[in-house]
Amino acid sequence: MLPGLETSRNHCQPLGKEDTVRVQDHRYLIIGGAPKAGTTSLYKWLANHPDVCASSLKETRFFLDEGYPLPSAKRFDGQNLDSYDGFFTHCRNEGDKLRVEATPDYLYSKNALQIAELLPKAKIVFILRDPVDRVVSWYKYARQRGFVSPGMSFEQYVRYQVDNPVTPETPVYMRALEQSRYEKYLEGFKSAFVDRLLVVDFLTLKNNPQHVMSEILLFANISPYEYLKDELKAENVSKNKSETVIGKLYSSLRTRLTYLYYDYPLVYGVLKPVNGILKRVLPIYRDDKYSIDVTDDVRRSIVDYV
Template identity: 25%
Template sequence: MKKLPDFIIIGAMKCATSSLHEQLALQSGIFMSELKEPNFFSDDDQYQQGIDWYLSHFKEAKPDDLCGESSTHYTKLPTYPQTIQRLQKYLPDAKFIYVMRHPIDRLVSQYTHEWSQRVISVEINEAIEKHPELIDYSLYTKQLKPYFDTFGQDKILPIFFERMLTYPQEELERICQFIGYPNQPQWDVELNASNVSSERMIKSGWRDAIVETPGLKQLRQWLIPKTFRNWVRSLWTMKQKPELTPENIDKLQAIFEQDLALLGTWLGTELSCTNFKETVKMTPVNWVK
């Protein structure tokens, strides 16, 4: 009998979901899909491969394993409008983990990632006008409400990036309790956060092939001075952290304050752009019934 996932990390993008996926995969009795983001329920081209293709990512799981996957596309409205309907069809009893982060920090991190992937080519202040998804994906209540309406609040666990970085073991225990994991999990402090980087390099297939091919990599290190290699690397790297203008910061704060105010009522606490980081770090929060 083919196994269905018991839970899904549904986002948000650039909130350490890759790190969480890897930490869960280390726990005995939890099986996480090797393909971290199947995006089956969101992306039409993936969905067209059929449910058997999706379930093949869990075929190596043991009968008693809890199975999970992580696809941040599942909370990218309005980009992927059929996600909820498809999830309800195949996984009506699944549980969902949603990781949130200060909305402006998340937006900046997404911009940096999209720039490195050649999705966005303009600077950040122009990008927030041309790419409304930068804002949409930080509107957490907009992304959550369809899940509440379809599956109910008790099927979604709110997790915050800032608290997970500060108290990783506690948050891992909360997550494991939520998904019904019977054992004591252990956060591996040696495992690097896989989606956090101090610099971003623009995507290049041919460059990556040259850099990562074992023989060529060794030869390059022997023959080419490190100073020259660093200079070449700098040509592909974003030179400085994207900076929003004060006017755009004010504009974004006005947008996100409304969303955070509603999110705060759902969580029984006051949330704003100003108090967000300290508030979510202080104590674990869950939905007010």
């Protein structure tokens, strides 16, 4: 958890009749996993639906385990469920719209199993991707963000994870293999959510997004919606690029401001378009020319591991 981000600003918002509605009274659709499997795209597509009010942050990370190695503004401690509403402050005057968020690492957090009981009207969706393709995507993203050295080949990236079991200190980008053991982590969610859980295949979502969206809207019990082709473009696709020094500074500042003002709609509303402009004009990435050779041995190592 980032220091200095513990105080919510919900008291800055005017009181109205929506404030009498408890957090657990709302309907939610939570995209709970898996990382590098299209969760950003699904979140954006759902956010475009007229019956949806999406969280201020795509990844609230509110129900992650206490020690899970990702930054967050707030986490559930057993007593602060009302704080979850801070990610939906802008939804208070939106009536009974479906609230949507996407934290793909929920799949690996036992804390997130409590959502089924804490939010009785919540449903959860998981997108599962072929493990080999997902590990390749993780490697590309880790290089893009500078998490792994350009000198580490894909084979070395895989071999390191095979030889080094995950510990609480293992960064998420080095958990790609372990976290591809989907059934191991899905079991608890299937028991907790029962018929309030939907599993989606990544390739089907990629190749036939309109069909999958229709299935998800039906599952979420909201009205059908005919998406335009431009509304169903893929988001957050890993590329053969790496962050520049300016890009690293930008990402660090963006993260801090995002978590600082996530529950302050006026400020956050101003920052979002500014962020879009900066992403277009700043030299955030440079080309990182490399090829990924998924040999039969490497592929077998991944398949045998998961």
